[in-house]
Amino acid sequence: MKKLLLILMLLASFSLQAQFEKYFHDKSLRIDYYHTGDHESEIFSIDELLAEPNWGGSKINLVDTFRLGKYYFEVIDLASDSMIYSRGYSTLFGEWQNTAEAKETSKSFSESVLFPFPKNDVRVDFYSRNWEGEFEIKFTYEVDVDSYFIKPERRLEYPVYEAYISGDPAESVDILILPDGYTKREMALFQQDCNTFMDALFSFSPYDQNMDKFNIRGVLAPSEDSGVDIPADSVWKNTILSSSFYTFDSERYCMSLDNKSIRDLAANAPYDQIYILANDSKYGGGGIYNFYCLSVNSNSAAAKIFIHEFGHGFAGLGDEYYADEVAYSDFYNTEVEPWEPNLSTLVNFGSKWQELLSDTVPVPTPAEAPYLDILGVFEGGGYSAKGVYRPKYDCLMNTFKGNEFCGACKRAIQRMIDFYAE
Numbered sequence: 001m002k003k004l005l006l007i008l009m010l011l012a013s014f015s016l017q018a019q020f021e022k023y024f025h026d027k028s029l030r031i032d033y034y035h036t037g038d039h040e041s042e043i044f045s046i047d048e049l050l051a052e053p054n055w056g057g058s059k060i061n062l063v064d065t066f067r068l069g070k071y072y073f074e075v076i077d078l079a080s081d082s083m084i085y086s087r088g089y090s091t092l093f094g095e096w097q098n099t100a101e102a103k104e105t106s107k108s109f110s111e112s113v114l115f116p117f118p119k120n121d122v123r124v125d126f127y128s129r130n131w132e133g134e135f136e137i138k139f140t141y142e143v144d145v146d147s148y149f150i151k152p153e154r155r156l157e158y159p160v161y162e163a164y165i166s167g168d169p170a171e172s173v174d175i176l177i178l179p180d181g182y183t184k185r186e187m188a189l190f191q192q193d194c195n196t197f198m199d200a201l202f203s204f205s206p207y208d209q210n211m212d213k214f215n216i217r218g219v220l221a222p223s224e225d226s227g228v229d230i231p232a233d234s235v236w237k238n239t240i241l242s243s244s245f246y247t248f249d250s251e252r253y254c255m256s257l258d259n260k261s262i263r264d265l266a267a268n269a270p271y272d273q274i275y276i277l278a279n280d281s282k283y284g285g286g287g288i289y290n291f292y293c294l295s296v297n298s299n300s301a302a303a304k305i306f307i308h309e310f311g312h313g314f315a316g317l318g319d320e321y322y323a324d325e326v327a328y329s330d331f332y333n334t335e336v337e338p339w340e341p342n343l344s345t346l347v348n349f350g351s352k353w354q355e356l357l358s359d360t361v362p363v364p365t366p367a368e369a370p371y372l373d374i375l376g377v378f379e380g381g382g383y384s385a386k387g388v389y390r391p392k393y394d395c396l397m398n399t400f401k402g403n404e405f406c407g408a409c410k411r412a413i414q415r416m417i418d419f420y421a422e
Contacts, residue, residue: 017059017060019062019084020059020060020062020116022119023077023084023085023116023118023119023120024055024084024085024116024117024118024119025116025117025118025119026055026116027051027052027053027054027055027116027117028051028052028053028054028055028114028115028116028117029049029050029051029052029114029115029116029117029118029143029145029150030049030050030051030052030112030113030114030263030267031046031049031112031113031114031124031141031143032046032047032048032049032050032110032111032112032259032260032263033045033046033047033110033111033112033113033126034046034047034108034109034110034111035091035093035108035109035110035111036106036107036108036109037093037097037106037107038097038102038103038105038106038107039097039098039102039103041106042093042097042128042138043139044126044138044139046141047110048149048151049143049147049149049150049151050150050151050152050153050267051117051150051151051152052114052267053154053267054169054267054269054270054271055116055117055169055170055270056169056170056174056176056269056270056271056272057115057116057169057170057272057420058170058171058419058420058421058422059116059170060170060422061419061420061422062084062085062086062116063083063085063086064086064087064088065419066088066316066415066416066419067088067135067339068088068289068316068339068340068341069088069089069090069129069289069290069316069339070089070090070091070094070128070129070289070339071088071089071090071091071094071126071127071128071129072086072087072088072089072126072127072129072135073086073087073089073113073124073125073126073127074086074124074125074127075115075118075122075123075124076122076123076124076125077118077120077122078120078121078122078123078142079120079121084118084122085115085116087113087115087290088289088290088316089113089289089290089291090288090289090290090291090316091109091111091288091291092109092247092255092257092288092291093107093109093111095248095288096109096248098331099248099249101248101249109257109259110257110258110259110260111259111291112259112260112263113126114263117145118143118145119145120145121142121143121144121145122142122143122145123140123141123142123143124140124141124142124143125137125139125140126138126139126140126141129339131333132333132335132336133333133336133337133338133339154264154267154268155264155267156221156240156261156264156265156267156268157268158219158220158221158265158268159219159220159268160217160218160219160220160268160269161190161191161194161217161218161219161220162215162216162217163177163191163194163195163197163198163216163217163218164198164214164215164216165215165216165217166211166212166213166214166215167212167213167215169215169270171213171421171422172213172214172215172420172421173213173214173215173272173273173314173416173417173420173421174214174215174217174269174270174271174272174273175201175214175215175216175217175271175272175273175275176217176218176219176266176269176270176271176273176274176275177193177194177197177216177217177218177219177275177276177277178218178219178221178241178262178265178266178274178275178276178277179193179218179219179220179221179222179223179240179276179277179279180223180228180239180240180241180242180243180256180276180277180278180279180294181223181225181226181227181228181237181239181243181278181279181280182222182223182226182277182279183222183223183224183225183226184222186222186226186279187220187222189279189297190218190220190277190279191218191220193277193297194216194218194277196297196302196303197216197275197277197306198216200302200303200306200307201214201216201306201307201310203303204307204396204403204404204405205404205405205410206405206410206413206414206417207413207417210414210417210421213417213420213421215270217269217271219265219266219268219269221240221265222240223237223238223239223240223241223279224238224239225237225238225239226279227239227279227280228243228244228245228254228278228279228280229242229243229244229245230244230245230246230282231244231245231246232245232246232251240261240265241256241258241261241262241265241276242256242257242258242261243255243256243276243278243294244256244257245282245284247286251284252282252283252284252285253284253286254278254280254282254284254285254286254294254295254296255286255294256276256292256294262274262276262292272420273290273292273293273310273313273314274291274292274293274313275292275293275294275295275306275309275310275313276292276293276294276295277294277295277296277297278294278295278296278297279296279297279298280296280297280298280299281296281298281299282296282299283296283299283301283305284296284299284305285305285308285309286309286312287308287309287310287311287312287313288312288313289312289313289314289316290313290316291313292313293309293310293312293313293314294309295309301400304396304400307396308396308397308400311396311397311405311409311413314413314416315341315409315412315413315415315416316339316340316341316412316416317340317341317342317397317409317412317413318338318340318342318343318381318382318397319381319382319383319397319398320342320343320381320382320390320391320392320395320397320398321380321381321383321398321399322380322381322382322383322384322385322388331382331383331384332345332382332383332384332387332388333345334347334384334387334388335347337349337351337352338382338388340382341353341408341409341411341412342390342391342395342397342406342408342409342412343381343382343388343389343390344377344388344389345387345388345389346363346364346377346389349363349377352408353375353391353407353408353411356375356391356407356408356411357375357376357377358374358375361374361375361376361377362376363376363377364376364377364378364379364389365377365378367379367393371393372393372394373393374392375391375392375406375407375408376391376392376393377389377390377391378390378391378392378393381398391406391407391408391409392406392407392408395409396409397409
């Protein structure tokens with residue numbers, strides 16, 4: 001029976017691999033676009049299309065089965081009218097829409113979607129998740145794959161440092177680390193920090209049990225200045241990715257709005273996830289699902305910042321804290337389930353971590369002994385003290401007091417590893 005099951009799995013894998021070869025070349029098509037709007041509106045508009053030499057994603061799991069994220073796109077083969085690729089993701093624009101500034105003005109953000117380069121003309125449908133939690137189509141764009149306007153140029157070419165390689169990019173989670181605020185003299189430090197990132201990643205479960213499913217590379221791209229911007233302290237640095245603290249006027253939120261430079265730099269190697277290391281000791285960072293993560297390299301809590309932010313970017317995990325000062329308001333509709341796998345409003349708790357709970361654990365779970373060290377349903381999470389629930393009293397997606405992800409977060413991470421590395 002086991003042999004038969006293995007044979008069937010191999011046949012299914014070969015069939016899916018044949019699907020990739022039928023529809024795609026082994027390289028990437030990148031669509032850069034502008035996301036413009038305010039608190040209540042959004043518009044998508046095309047910037048440019050680029051052909052990139054690497055495809056780092058799976059050649060089997062082409063269709064997104066998780067449907068996580070604030071946004072989602074589908075690639076439709078025009079000849080057969082069939083969906084051949086899809087992914088969910090989030091962006092800085094989606095977060096900015098919940099700031100006070102978005103209620104006063106409009107802004108444009110540069111964003112990108114990346115997928116294997118199609119062999120035939122396709123239509124790309126862009127979706128946005130509404131307040132009721134449903135995806136609504138917002139924009140469509142048809143791609144002529146033979147168009148001479150698709151740019152093959154490489155704008156930021158640099159050498160690549162292979163910190164840890166375990167296998168074929170198509171069968172691995174490929175993390176690409178980009179430096180910001182490292183000068184030419186600090187490139188050796190950046191390589192050392194890539195190794196530190198690797199050691200930190202594989203010191204936490206479930207990553208430590210999945211070392212053979214990861215590749216970690218770094219792009220050796222120097223900046224003119226050392227360090228990154230700290231606007232409130234009048235610190236301004238000339239760096240390759242323009243990272244800055246006080247993103248959305250939140251002191252510890254350190255991000256970059258220079259999406260095009262991030263993507264141009266990432267084009268040097270195959271990748272599933274982009275991680276920016278900022279050469280600074282000030283506490284801060286950020287992580288956005290299937291967009292990018294960023295953290296500082298030399299803060300005393302650097303290892304846990306790495307792992308926390310990667311939880312956002314890779315597995316779509318939500319922040320489980322609620323008492324901290326953040327720049328958002330009305331972030332979650334408590335009448336629908338959040339899309340993050342580690343948060344719940346109990347509207348449809350059966351779709352979350354309910355099956356992981358012991359029968360003796362009350363729902364909701366009181367924040368008192370004997371429940372503080374077990375999986376439960378604790379009120380407070382997603383920046384809200386009421387109406388949003390988290391799986392454990394404390395977890396690495398909440399504070400850094402402990403050293404573990406809760407069971408719900410571990411399962412979400414493992415599922416994502418398997419999706420990319422199958």
